[in-house]
Amino acid sequence: MKIAVCIKQVPKTTEIRIDPVTNTLIRDGIPSIINPDDKSALEVALRIKEQTGAEIHVVCMGPGQAEIALREALAMGADEAYLVTDRAFAGSDTLATSTIIADALKYVGFDYIIAGRQAIDGDTAQVGPQIAEHLGIPQITYCADFNYDKQNNVFKVKRQLEDRYQILSVAGPALFTVLSSSITPRYMNVADIIAQDDKELHILTYADLQCNTEHIGLKGSPTKVKSTFTKQYNSDKQLVDTTPEEAARIIAELLKAKHII
Amino acid sequence: MKKRILVFCEQRDGEIANVSLELLGIATQLASTSNQEVCAMIGGYNISNLPKTLVEYGADIVYIADDKNLEHYLTEQYAQAISHIIKTCAPNIVLFPATSIGRDLAPRLSARLHTGLTADCTKLEVDEEGSLFMTRPAFGGNLFATIICPNHKPQMSTVRPGVMQKNQPDSNRKGEVIDVKVPFDGTKFAVKLVEEKIEKSTEPPIEGAKILVSVGRGMEKNIDQVREFADRIGGVVGCSRAVVDGGILPQCKQVGQTGKTVRPQLYLALGISGAVQHLAGMSDSEFIVAINKDKEATIFGIAQLGVVGDASAILPHLIKQIEMMK
Known part of the structure; x- marks a missing residue:
């Protein structure tokens, strides 16, 4: 069995701050990480590998520095790593990105594809289902638990919705997206970190994938960013610093004034 | 023929999800500024009573x-x-x-129809020609972007629950109901449903609450x-992400970018510092x-009343005060 895992390198958005003077994002010095949901996707694949001996091929689209994310995936136990990178891919929206990654996955080959539900920089959760549609394979998103039935060669997965869960079964090929809240990824050990140094990354460019130029990059993206802005919070503000008794009295007065009590 | 706005309900x-009605609310607003029609689609089995409400x-x-x-x-x-x-x-x-x-279905369709899709919009506007301006948070709520889809149709977006306002229902309103017979291709139904289990939460939902008491890690x-x-x-009671990660309250209680969007009449933030991810869900x-x-906490930047102090010390006094006032 061959499992392709899609990962993205993202800035650690929890550490991003807004520059109060220029009102822009401060991205300098913000560490890059494997997107948390994607890391859990890799963990799922590695657990299946332990159970079945599956081969794990990790695919990441991004600039050259995304090699670090792929090296980390190798150190966690992935077998092969592919960096999908080309200037022609720059400016792609989710649909264009999914076109490129789908072409890369065709190149790499797979029985199953596992990806994270969504990336913390964009939070769209769109690229996974779009890849599945391009490849003409079924998708199961928001997966919280996986069971592989070796005898029947099917996956039984738990799909978590807001008010319920579904147990769904599917035979490959299929694409799954994973929730990081339910699957905790392993740590790399030192031996694996050293061992992955000898592994070569596969670089896939436009020349390798022969994507439809009409459907990739800025030009091939149906959606365009018209403007970006940071939110300005301003209101009539009152800040009090007093004893707990007095603070409680001020809040209680407010609740009374608002007819809550 | 008028242009149309279609809402997936x-x-x-x-039971019609509340968010479907919220979407009909914003669709009505958009339609009136750009002279469009509001269409709704609804799928299910034995649901013939639902179109009337829509x-x-x-x-x-x-x-x-x-359809079965x-x-x-x-x-x-x-x-x-x-x-x-x-x-x-x-x-x-x-x-x-x-x-x-919606977040499973919409991207699948955007690829099938080859058109653009903008996720998790918190604001939608339209010009007279019916071009859609879709505003959404990115980078964990640090940045907002307005997205357009100029050359592809339909223009599609997903909208977060709790953001848009429902219309007042009007039982005299008239509409056309079209019964659709879908030509299904069953050979493509590769995923089988083994089991579906409803998980009824014993906790009251934070969506739609008029008063929300939200707690952070310190509480x-x-x-x-x-x-x-x-x-x-x-x-x-609602909470920040840290409280969910700590296993104190379930995920359905989480306010913020990765949780729910709320806009109650009163939001009491107890021991919440106000990470942008949290603010994105309650501002x-x-x-x-x-x-x-911490008197430097970012939450004070958006609070109309900020109190510097230990919420756990203030709360007993507050309960006592309320008792006295009643």
Whole structure:
């Protein structure tokens, strides 16, 4: 069995701050990480590998520095790593990105594809289902638990919705997206970190994938960013610093004034 | 013919999801500024009673696909039904709820129809020609972007629950109901439903609560007291992500970018510092009261009343005060 895992390198958005003077994002010095949901996707694949001996091929689209994310995936136990990178891919929206990654996955080959539900920089959760549609394979998103039935060669997965869960079964090929809240990824050990140094990354460019130029990059993206802005919070503000008794009295007065009590 | 805005209305077990009605609300607003029609589509099994409600809440035309194949939500079945309806209706705009169903379905369809999709919009505007301006948070709520889809149709977006306002239902409103027979291709139904189990939460939902008492990590130990306080003022308990990660409250209680979007009349933030991810989910609350030990906490930047102090020390006094005032 061959499992392709899609990962993205993202800035650690929890550490991003807004520059109060220029009102822009401060991205300098913000560490890059494997997107948390994607890391859990890799963990799922590695657990299946332990159970079945599956081969794990990790695919990441991004600039050259995304090699670090792929090296980390190798150190966690992935077998092969592919960096999908080309200037022609720059400016792609989710649909264009999914076109490129789908072409890369065709190149790499797979029985199953596992990806994270969504990336913390964009939070769209769109690229996974779009890849599945391009490849003409079924998708199961928001997966919280996986069971592989070796005898029947099917996956039984738990799909978590807001008010319920579904147990769904599917035979490959299929694409799954994973929730990081339910699957905790392993740590790399030192031996694996050293061992992955000898592994070569596969670089896939436009020349390798022969994507439809009409459907990739800025030009091939149906959606365009018209403007970006940071939110300005301003209101009539009152800040009090007093004893707990007095603070409680001020809040209680407010609740009374608002007819809550 | 007028241009059309089509709303995918989600129902679960024959009950229309609140967010579907919110989407009809924003669709009505957009339609009136750009002279468009509001269409709704709804799929399921034995749901013939539902179109009436959708008309009452603003739909001019309802496309209903009542079919055994649509009894439970499954991606391919619903994707086939909706792409068939989109072909019939030829909308200019399609709106989906940003739920675990809408966020599964909409991207699948955007690839099938080869058109753009903007996720988790918190604001939608339209110009006179019907071009859609879709605003959404990115980078964990640090940045907002307005997205357009100029050369592809339909323009599609998912919209977060709790963000848009419903119309007042009007039982005299008239609309057309179109019964759709979907030409299903069953050979593509590769995913089988083994089991579906509803997980009824014993906790009251934070969506739609008028008063929300939201707690941060510092208040975990006092959660019983927080509940007591919330009960006394008719409020519901919510929390920041840290409290969910700490296992104190379930995920359905989480306010913020990766949780729920809320806009209660009163939001009481107890021991919440105000990470942008949290603010992204509650900054539109009508009135915000924040208690935090750190007088530099970002939550004070948006709170109308900020109290520097230890919420766990203030809370017992507050409960006593309320008792006295009643």
